[in-house]
Amino acid sequence: MSTRTTTRLAAVVAIGALGLSACGATKKDSPTAGSTAAGDSKPATGLQIMVPNSPGGGYDTTARTAAKVMEDAKITGSIQVFNLPGAGGTVGLQRVVNEKGNGKLGMLMGLGVVGASHTQKSEAKLSDTTPIARLIEEAGAIVVPKASPYKDINQLVDAWKKDPAKINVGGGSSPGGPDHLLPMQLAKAVGIDPKTVSYISYDGGGELLPAILGNKINFGASGFGEFLPQVKAGSVRVLAVTSEQRIPALKDVPTMKESGIDFTFTNWRGIVAPPGISEADKKVWVDALTKMHDTQAWKDAEAKYGWTDAFQAGDEFGAFLKAQDQSVSEILQNLGLAS
Amino acid sequence: MDNLNNLIEGFGHILTPINLLYAFVGVTVGTAVGVLPGIGPAMTLALLLPITFGLDPTQAMILFCGVFYGGMYGGSTTSILLNTPGESSSVVTALEGNKMAKAGRAAQALATAAIGSFVAGTIATLLLAFVMPQVVAFAIKLGSPDYLAIIMLAFVGAAAVLGSSRIRGFASLLIGLAIGIVGIDRVTGQQRMTFDLPQLADGIDIVVVAVGLFAVGEALWVAAHLRRKAGSVIPVGKPWMGREDWRRSWKPWLRGTALGFPFGAIPAGGAEVPTFLSYVTERKLTKHPEEFGKGAIEGVAGPEAANNASAAGTLVPLLAIGLPTNATAAIMLSALQGWGLDPGPLLIEKQPVLVWTLVASLFVGNTMLLLLNLPLAPAWAKLLQIPRPYLYAGILFFAAMGAWTVNGQAFDLYLLLAIGLLGFAIRRFGFPVLPLIIGVILAPIAELHLRRSLQLSHGDLSGLVGGPVSWVCYAVIAVAILWPLIARLIRTAGGNGGPGSGPGQHTTISTEASA
Numbered sequence A: 001m002s003t004r005t006t007t008r009l010a011a012v013v014a015i016g017a018l019g020l021s022a023c024g025a026t027k028k029d030s031p032t033a034g035s036t037a038a039g040d041s042k043p044a045t046g047l048q049i050m051v052p053n054s055p056g057g058g059y060d061t062t063a064r065t066a067a068k069v070m071e072d073a074k075i076t077g078s079i080q081v082f083n084l085p086g087a088g089g090t091v092g093l094q095r096v097v098n099e100k101g102n103g104k105l106g107m108l109m110g111l112g113v114v115g116a117s118h119t120q121k122s123e124a125k126l127s128d129t130t131p132i133a134r135l136i137e138e139a140g141a142i143v144v145p146k147a148s149p150y151k152d153i154n155q156l157v158d159a160w161k162k163d164p165a166k167i168n169v170g171g172g173s174s175p176g177g178p179d180h181l182l183p184m185q186l187a188k189a190v191g192i193d194p195k196t197v198s199y200i201s202y203d204g205g206g207e208l209l210p211a212i213l214g215n216k217i218n219f220g221a222s223g224f225g226e227f228l229p230q231v232k233a234g235s236v237r238v239l240a241v242t243s244e245q246r247i248p249a250l251k252d253v254p255t256m257k258e259s260g261i262d263f264t265f266t267n268w269r270g271i272v273a274p275p276g277i278s279e280a281d282k283k284v285w286v287d288a289l290t291k292m293h294d295t296q297a298w299k300d301a302e303a304k305y306g307w308t309d310a311f312q313a314g315d316e317f318g319a320f321l322k323a324q325d326q327s328v329s330e331i332l333q334n335l336g337l338a339s
Numbered sequence B: 001m002d003n004l005n006n007l008i009e010g011f012g013h014i015l016t017p018i019n020l021l022y023a024f025v026g027v028t029v030g031t032a033v034g035v036l037p038g039i040g041p042a043m044t045l046a047l048l049l050p051i052t053f054g055l056d057p058t059q060a061m062i063l064f065c066g067v068f069y070g071g072m073y074g075g076s077t078t079s080i081l082l083n084t085p086g087e088s089s090s091v092v093t094a095l096e097g098n099k100m101a102k103a104g105r106a107a108q109a110l111a112t113a114a115i116g117s118f119v120a121g122t123i124a125t126l127l128l129a130f131v132m133p134q135v136v137a138f139a140i141k142l143g144s145p146d147y148l149a150i151i152m153l154a155f156v157g158a159a160a161v162l163g164s165s166r167i168r169g170f171a172s173l174l175i176g177l178a179i180g181i182v183g184i185d186r187v188t189g190q191q192r193m194t195f196d197l198p199q200l201a202d203g204i205d206i207v208v209v210a211v212g213l214f215a216v217g218e219a220l221w222v223a224a225h226l227r228r229k230a231g232s233v234i235p236v237g238k239p240w241m242g243r244e245d246w247r248r249s250w251k252p253w254l255r256g257t258a259l260g261f262p263f264g265a266i267p268a269g270g271a272e273v274p275t276f277l278s279y280v281t282e283r284k285l286t287k288h289p290e291e292f293g294k295g296a297i298e299g300v301a302g303p304e305a306a307n308n309a310s311a312a313g314t315l316v317p318l319l320a321i322g323l324p325t326n327a328t329a330a331i332m333l334s335a336l337q338g339w340g341l342d343p344g345p346l347l348i349e350k351q352p353v354l355v356w357t358l359v360a361s362l363f364v365g366n367t368m369l370l371l372l373n374l375p376l377a378p379a380w381a382k383l384l385q386i387p388r389p390y391l392y393a394g395i396l397f398f399a400a401m402g403a404w405t406v407n408g409q410a411f412d413l414y415l416l417l418a419i420g421l422l423g424f425a426i427r428r429f430g431f432p433v434l435p436l437i438i439g440v441i442l443a444p445i446a447e448l449h450l451r452r453s454l455q456l457s458h459g460d461l462s463g464l465v466g467g468p469v470s471w472v473c474y475a476v477i478a479v480a481i482l483w484p485l486i487a488r489l490i491r492t493a494g495g496n497g498g499p500g501s502g503p504g505q506h507t508t509i510s511t512e513a514s515a
Helices: A002-023 A030-037 A058-072 A087-098 A111-119 A153-162 A178-190 A205-213 A224-233 A279-294 A296-305 A314-334 B002-014 B017-035 B041-052 B057-082 B088-141 B144-161 B166-181 B206-225 B243-265 B272-285 B298-321 B327-338 B352-373 B376-385 B388-407 B411-428 B434-456 B468-494 B505-512
Strands: A048-051 A080-083 A105-110 A130-145 A168-171 A198-201 A219-223 A236-241 A266-273 A308-313
Touching: A048 A058, A048 A087, A058 A080, A058 A105, A058 A130, A058 A266, A058 A279, A058 A296, A087 A105, A087 A111, A105 A111, A111 A178, A111 A266, A111 A314, A130 A153, A130 A178, A130 A205, A130 A224, A130 A279, A130 A314, A153 A178, A153 A236, A168 A178, A168 A205, A178 A198, A178 A219, A178 A314, A198 B434, A205 A219, A205 A224, A205 B088, A219 A224, A224 A236, A266 A279, A266 A308, A266 A314, A279 A296, A279 A308, A296 A308, A308 A314, B002 B017, B002 B088, B002 B352, B017 B041, B017 B057, B017 B352, B041 B057, B041 B327, B057 B088, B057 B298, B057 B327, B057 B352, B057 B376, B057 B388, B088 B206, B088 B243, B088 B272, B088 B298, B088 B352, B088 B376, B088 B434, B144 B272, B144 B434, B144 B468, B166 B411, B166 B434, B206 B388, B206 B411, B206 B434, B243 B272, B243 B298, B272 B298, B272 B434, B298 B327, B298 B352, B352 B376, B388 B411
Parallel strands: A048 A080, A048 A105, A168 A198, A168 A219
Antiparallel strands: A105 A266, A130 A219, A130 A236, A130 A266, A130 A308
């Protein structure tokens, strides 16, 4: 009985999807949508994704885009996306940990939440959660003002090594956030004591950019996306990107590795679930996100927002998350910002 | 006059029925979210964002700007009528606006806010069209030392509004500073004064503080006196602004615009500081100082013009170099990116039609706001005829909803009640409210810029003085503080200094009046 209902439901859904794709005949993603819907399991329903910061931010855009792609491709039923901002994401983290066993809840998170869980001395730890998948990442960039004397990353690093305290580094996040972790880890990699780094925190790219343009700081460390328009206009220079490979949008900019500095750093985003959820629930999430990752709509969204694909699901992501948690914790303890 | 031609072309694009419809929907929605406390334009835009990707970018931006301007305007309505500021930028409006409403002059207060917003919006949009590149070049040069100097100037201005007793004034300011400091310290990322409550980690929202102090505090006050005193009925006033109202409003409108526009355009400006500076300025320059605190129309006209001018100013760095200076602008920026447009230094060159249509749409939106709100002013004012128990029940409902919507957590409701009790207490013991609000708004900003300036200079105190802006500010502060002394010297030397109208004059009067 139930199998038959499932088949019928899948058929109805498939027809519905076909109907939709017929309406939007010019859409590139229609075939993918049709085929996923005809898959063996029925769409998961009643899922919720929590965003641990405010509407309109990076996490929010990622969560809402992912939810929309999954709904449109009939991978899942409608997904409720809601915001629970606070304390760098740790208010949301606490909620996820409290919702032990709730297999319908997921939280969009990233490196920023990892850092905040340590600086905010959060009782809830990321190691308590069930890792589901990493979705995307963004490489960091080292940016200098147009008038800066530093023409390449090695000149900058040499000057920095000579007198770390004299070089002001600006970033768009509070201590513990990605823009703070980037220069601290870079300092460590090139042999500078992170404690001597003079880091100045700005409130997001909107405040960091004028500080660079106005020559108030020696260099800025942030995600590369924030600077693209300024780079094109020639008002700032990117000395290096922190990814493994060069960034297509900045193809003339070398990576750190090419410049002889063994250092990579990316700000990533992914989804975790509450502790103690059943294997079946975990599989529903992993399968849904894997299918979403395969759709053309998701690839289009990645291209639109300039996200780099970094899909990694289940235990693989779990291992990655653990390693990140470890290295962030070490550097913040070293700086006296976490216990 | 290339810009003028472009602007005329922009008008040509916007004056189609469908674009006008989007502008109309935008200002209506904006006014509505402005009226509802807690829901700001930023959140509205974020929620509208997914819907608008189907629209043409120009139309969507017209819609967004309508929401943005409408929100700035709508916030004043609840401030004036219910003493419940909808947005942080209309907190100052409540000070005089609600007093006017209680004196039966709600319609005049709403009208001066509407016309002031229109005048400020129009002038600021003109400025936006013609001085955009120069403003941006100037804004980028400002650094933390300059911001610090501006805020110091505001603090000195605060001395003028400490009220009748200096002790109470300073106590009130310090309570405000203490509330303002709660939350994550931006320099070290550590929590301060949060008592291990994660809900306090992001600080106490200014809307919760203002609504608690004003609306809840007052409701408690009224409730406490309901049985002892017969309720004074709010008189029914004239529906329109009289000649005297116009005469007293136009200068504050212009001054408010002059203050608001540059603050919107500079990266760390915002709409709160200029509304407050405008209030202090009007209070000092007014010919009716005795009316301040009892419902002076200047105290509504100036700040309302300032917050709208600041809204237009925000678009300057956004359109000129792709730099968002507040949350609303940041969402507009991400919308532009979503359409594959490159907001940035090249936007004007690459998308002149979009930019100029947008500027033209601001004019249209502004006119629509005036047409929408001016006739409504007398109608809104009738709201105050509701019997007091019902009226205050309504106010409390709005206040609670506002506090809830900020973060969607029950904790904020308890906080609202606690701050309401504080509001009741400061009323009971005659503490002035304004210094407290100033403390909450300015303390965190002042601290941030002070510490950032010192970080940038590696602890060297000379880092506290920045560019020309900071010199001017410190010079004005020096004159304001030393003025009583200078005035006395001049009087003794010349024999007839007379009752001068220097900036320090009213400071002395208001702080020492009945000390």
